[in-house]
Amino acid sequence: MPAKAGTPEELAQRRVAGLLRFDDPSGHTLESFWGASLDNRPAFSPYGNRFVTGDLGMGHVVIPAADDQAAMEFYAGVLGFRLRDTMAMPPELFGRPPGGPPAMMRFLGCNPRHHSLALAPMTSPAGCIRVMIEAETLDDVGRAMDRCARRGGKISASLGRHANDRMVSFYVQTPGGFDIEYGTDGLVRHRRAAGRRLHLGEQADHGGQRLGPRFRRRGRALGWPGSRRRKPRRRARRRAPRRHGGNERSRRGACGDRGTRGQCGEL
Numbered sequence: 001m002p003a004k005a006g007t008p009e010e011l012a013q014r015r016v017a018g019l020l021r022f023d024d025p026s027g028h029t030l031e032s033f034w035g036a037s038l039d040n041r042p043a044f045s046p047y048g049n050r051f052v053t054g055d056l057g058m059g060h061v062v063i064p065a066a067d068d069q070a071a072m073e074f075y076a077g078v079l080g081f082r083l084r085d086t087m088a089m090p091p092e093l094f095g096r097p098p099g100g101p102p103a104m105m106r107f108l109g110c111n112p113r114h115h116s117l118a119l120a121p122m123t124s125p126a127g128c129i130r131v132m133i134e135a136e137t138l139d140d141v142g143r144a145m146d147r148c149a150r151r152g153g154k155i156s157a158s159l160g161r162h163a164n165d166r167m168v169s170f171y172v173q174t175p176g177g178f179d180i181e182y183g184t185d186g187l188v189r190h191r192r193a194a195g196r197r198l199h200l201g202e203q204a205d206h207g208g209q210r211l212g213p214r215f216r217r218r219g220r221a222l223g224w225p226g227s228r229r230r231k232p233r234r235r236a237r238r239r240a241p242r243r244h245g246g247n248e249r250s251r252r253g254a255c256g257d258r259g260t261r262g263q264c265g266e267l
């Protein structure tokens with residue numbers, strides 16, 4: 001893979017000791033740097049928001065990757081990202097003919113955040129589909145959505161909770177042709193074997209990012225991987241709580257099924 005070192009001007013501009021520039025298989029130019037000069041002054045948002053960054057990185061990005069296999073070989077095999085999740089999505093959402101095989105969206109991570117990078121099987125003139133920024137509270141997200149609506153921002157998807165990283169977010173369009181996903185409450189700890197998980201055609205539990213049952217039904221009809229209906233889990237039988245007499249006051253934990261039956265009904 002050909003890589004170029006940064007020029008002295010570029011290093012000064014980015015305030016780093018060194019950098020390498022190279023292209024991914026879709027032609028996106030990436031820069032890898034080291035020796036960043038740190039600015040320890042705290043950043044203050046004019047709205048008082050605090051953002052979830054630090055060890056979790058700046059958030060996540062969704063980029064187009066028309067060649068799924070080449071992109072996975074590059075990001076997982078060369079750069080060392082881990083596959084955390086795959087979503088089987090309706091092909092027409094990615095500009096492919098309906099009725100064909102599902103389009104696979106890959107979610108990869110490099111820190112405890114569920115994913116820092118997602119690969120969408122499509123092309124995009126902007127070269128980027130979405131950048132996610134995570135705020136600390138749901139109030140921050142709600143207020144940001146209100147500000148976007150008040151100032152004529154184009155909301156591409158209203159609030160919803162994502163099926164895989166559990167992020168509650170909305171999408172707003174930018175003048176650059178990609179979306180900002182503004183969210184909160186994203187999943188941080190993940191299962192080690194999460195890469196084997198496959199979600200079927202539904203990216204959100206509710207809200208404007210939900211695709212709807214029509215896609216899931218069709219996925220089942222076409223036999224997409226992961227489309228089998230899950231068996232409902234058997235509920236554990238619960239013992240009926242032991243009851244007290246009318247005027248008795250119980251001590252906390254003095255009754256029930258925790259091996260303290262003898263105390264039940266004590267005053």
Ligand SMILES: [Fe+2]
Pocket residue numbers: 060132162167181
């Ligand atoms: Fe996202």
